[in-house]
Amino acid sequence: MWSHQGPKILRPGRRERFFIVITTFNRCDYLDDLLASIASLSPPPDGVIVVDNASTDGTAAVVEGAQRKLAALPVPVPVIHHELRENVGGAGGFSAGVDRALAEGAQWMWLMDDDVTTVPGAIGALGQWMDKYDAIVGRRYDAVGKPFFWQHRFNDFLGIHLPVAGDVFKGSNEFSTNVGCFEGMLVHADAVAGAGLPDPRFFITGDDVIYGWLISQERPVMYVNAFVLHKARAQRSIDLGIRHLNDSSDLSRFYMMRNRGLVAGYLRTHGKYNPVGFAVGTALTAAKEVFRLLAVEKTLHGSAKLWRGWRESRRILSDSSWAPMPPLKRGA
Incomplete structure (x- = not known):
């Protein structure tokens, strides 16, 4: 159970060694906002890994500031700056980040791009599904605070993911899917062991879809009715x-x-x-x-x-x- 007095902490067992893995490239302003939101998480993660895709802006200074801020929390959170020599894209960044998280002893890895922010109670909200599943995708708000559409299934015949119409949470708070999303996908080390590291050859685009599909060949991938992230970057859309x-x-x-x-x-x-x-x-x-x-x-x-x-x-x-x-x- 979560403690209601003082800083909340994760209970032992299936919820130990919870790491956040962020991939970033030359978006230090977004990264700064994301790391600030992580400082407000309750319960907090056990560690944060920032995979820096050879950024040339102020990313290093932002990470240094976050290291000091999160180390001073009532429950200190280490922030690891994992610097890459070249830009290997989001796919290469997440591959390196998951590898580093495993080396740090991570049991859970919450994967996210740099242009989102976390909801303060996100880790606790995901907790009920962490006891049942090894691959979980929570919901997101868009840049103006409305629910962001993300409900798909991969079609093996066509080799593409297709949107699922309607309210997938109408009868349940969980929806079985077979794709992933590296804008908030939570994976357990057991799922990673079966699927391997994310494939860096994708560079960008499609790496998370296939990673979720690979995991689904062995175990459930669940889209759950818990809002855990805000998209920070507005995009043109229809x-x-x-x-x-x-x-x-x-x-x-x-x-x-x-x-x-x-x-x-x-x-x-x-x-x-x-x-x-x-x-x-x-x-x-x-x-x-x-x-x-x-x-x-x-x-x-x-x-x-x-x-x-x-x-x-x-x-x-x-x-x-x-x-x-x-x-x-x-x-x-």
């Missing part, structure tokens, strides 16, 4: 009824298509690759990105990145030496 479509970037467009090759590799590994269905899924992915350009960004500039990414995905598909990330030894 409401399509069953989901919101946000703006993107040329880099993201390239990797959206290029990473289709990696997705195919994982489907093949698990005997779930259908070339016809996957081709349809790839066409739908490209069509969605073109629609995003036209409807959200009001331009077709950037469409060439989709073509380049698709060509690179074909190279990955034809690579006979390709192999998935290996599982880890239990207790590694």
